[in-house]
Amino acid sequence: MKTKISEELRKRAVKVMPGGVNSPVRAFGAVNEIPRFIEKAKGAYIYDVDGNGYIDYVCSWGPMILGHNDERIVEEVKKQLEKGMSYGASTRAEVEMAELIASLVPCCEQVRMVNSGTEAVMSAVRLARGFTGRDKIIKFDGCYHGHSDMLLVKAGSGVLTQGIPGSAGVPEKCTADTLTAKYNDIDSVRSIFEKYPDEIACAVIEPVAGNMGVVLPEKDFLQKLRDICTKYGALLIFDEVITGFRLGIDGAAGRFGITPDLVTYGKIIGGGMPVGAYGGKSEIMKCVAPVGNVYQAGTLSGNPVAMAAGITQLKILAQEKGIYERLEKLGEKLRNGIKKAADDNNVKIRVNGIGSLSTIFFCENEVKDYESALRADTARYSQYFSGMLERGNYTAPSQFEAMFVSAAHTQEDIEKTISDIEEIFGK
Numbered sequence: 001m002k003t004k005i006s007e008e009l010r011k012r013a014v015k016v017m018p019g020g021v022n023s024p025v026r027a028f029g030a031v032n033e034i035p036r037f038i039e040k041a042k043g044a045y046i047y048d049v050d051g052n053g054y055i056d057y058v059c060s061w062g063p064m065i066l067g068h069n070d071e072r073i074v075e076e077v078k079k080q081l082e083k084g085m086s087y088g089a090s091t092r093a094e095v096e097m098a099e100l101i102a103s104l105v106p107c108c109e110q111v112r113m114v115n116s117g118t119e120a121v122m123s124a125v126r127l128a129r130g131f132t133g134r135d136k137i138i139k140f141d142g143c144y145h146g147h148s149d150m151l152l153v154k155a156g157s158g159v160l161t162q163g164i165p166g167s168a169g170v171p172e173k174c175t176a177d178t179l180t181a182k183y184n185d186i187d188s189v190r191s192i193f194e195k196y197p198d199e200i201a202c203a204v205i206e207p208v209a210g211n212m213g214v215v216l217p218e219k220d221f222l223q224k225l226r227d228i229c230t231k232y233g234a235l236l237i238f239d240e241v242i243t244g245f246r247l248g249i250d251g252a253a254g255r256f257g258i259t260p261d262l263v264t265y266g267k268i269i270g271g272g273m274p275v276g277a278y279g280g281k282s283e284i285m286k287c288v289a290p291v292g293n294v295y296q297a298g299t300l301s302g303n304p305v306a307m308a309a310g311i312t313q314l315k316i317l318a319q320e321k322g323i324y325e326r327l328e329k330l331g332e333k334l335r336n337g338i339k340k341a342a343d344d345n346n347v348k349i350r351v352n353g354i355g356s357l358s359t360i361f362f363c364e365n366e367v368k369d370y371e372s373a374l375r376a377d378t379a380r381y382s383q384y385f386s387g388m389l390e391r392g393n394y395t396a397p398s399q400f401e402a403m404f405v406s407a408a409h410t411q412e413d414i415e416k417t418i419s420d421i422e423e424i425f426g427k
């Protein structure tokens with residue numbers, strides 16, 4: 001496979017950007033490959049600067065749920081561009097976006113747009129602290145909620161990929177009030193609440209974890225978490241930056257029938273543009289400036305171009321019949337095909353997944369939390385990744401991420417990838 005131009009670009013990139021990237025996971029640090037510099041994308045496919053084409057299972061880490069460059073989204077973005085890019089003033093589009101999210105997600109009576117998932121979760125945690133007047137927060141080992149100081153504790157995604165417990169540059173006092181519990185272990189949550197019965201502002205969780213690889217909540221875990229937060233007067237925050245509008249139009253909250261107090265979004269609601277959001281009951285959201293005294297702001301929050309992309313994508317997801325059933329079927333087909341390929345070749349893996357989200361763990365044990373995810377063989381994952389890349393499948397360059405499928409993927413794409421995986425496992 002030709003990678004000459006990617007290699008040339010990488011040589012330039014590392015001179016002027018840390019690790020040659022604007023986000024660590026893109027550096028391919030955990031896999032032994034040259035990062036492919038992407039030139040363009042369409043539907044389920046991306047093409048690198050050397051002209052290699054790939055079936056895309058990263059989908060920009062989730063946003064491109066309809067596939068790349070859906071004409072309907074491009075059309076609306078172009079229309080907005082004719083009218084201007086940013087005003088720093090209120091627009092009709094922001095109202096439409098907020099009304100749309102409120103109409104689709106029952107727990108979201110009010111919503112505030114921001115520019116990333118990090119900002120969304122950081123702001124939601126600040127709001128929970130402001131609303132309850134409490135300082136301590138609970139997060140779960142292996143969950144990643146963006147890179148705000150207080151949440152970089154035993155985080156997943158790039159932090160886990162880098163194999164670092166947290167981050168340098170985060171003073172101990174910034175994380176002193178961040179308590180970590182074990183995913184799927186409600187006793188670990190209960191013991192924290194029993195120790196600090198009236199000090200916990202919130203528990204923040206990925207209702208389906210995507211950042212230690214995909215890890216599903218075990219039966220009743222989320223309901224028990226909901227109940228214990230209610231019992232102690234702590235807010236439950238669902239970080240749905242990945243799962244929001246992916247697991248269904250009402251996300252994990254709708255799929256599992258749990259009502260969080262606050263929910264955060266990113267990725268899909270931007271349609272490929274930089275967008276995040278947090279929302280919840282008006283009673284809580286009214287604490288946010290300028291109405292309340294929990295401050296949060298953003299120059300490009302609710303940017304009209306980003307709103308045009310995000311509103312169009314959400315409307316298609318809400319209106320197009322059968323789109324989620326299609327995503328479910330594609331995800332199931334992929335997982336079943338991978339499992340069969342592993343069985344046929346006596347390769348020991350675990351495949352976790354739900355809907356259009358999947359992860360292959362290279363381990364024999366069940367993966368249900370941070371510790372069990374860490375048992376995966378990352379060297380074997382790296383070999384698998386290279387095998388996928390050279391056969392034209394672009395998947396997550398880290399064991400601790402998710403594989404995404406979009407509505408643009410076809411049965412044939414999945415079949416092609418599965419036959420490639422059979423070949424890789426056969427070796």
Ligand code: KE4
Nearest residue numbers: 023061116117118144145146157241242266
């Ligand atoms: P951003 O600030 O990257 O938009 O969102 C942070 C975030 C918050 N919450 C969850 C559940 C997330 O998954 C993320 C970001 N996800 C990673 C991929 N696992 C983004 C990819 C990257 O860091 O480059």
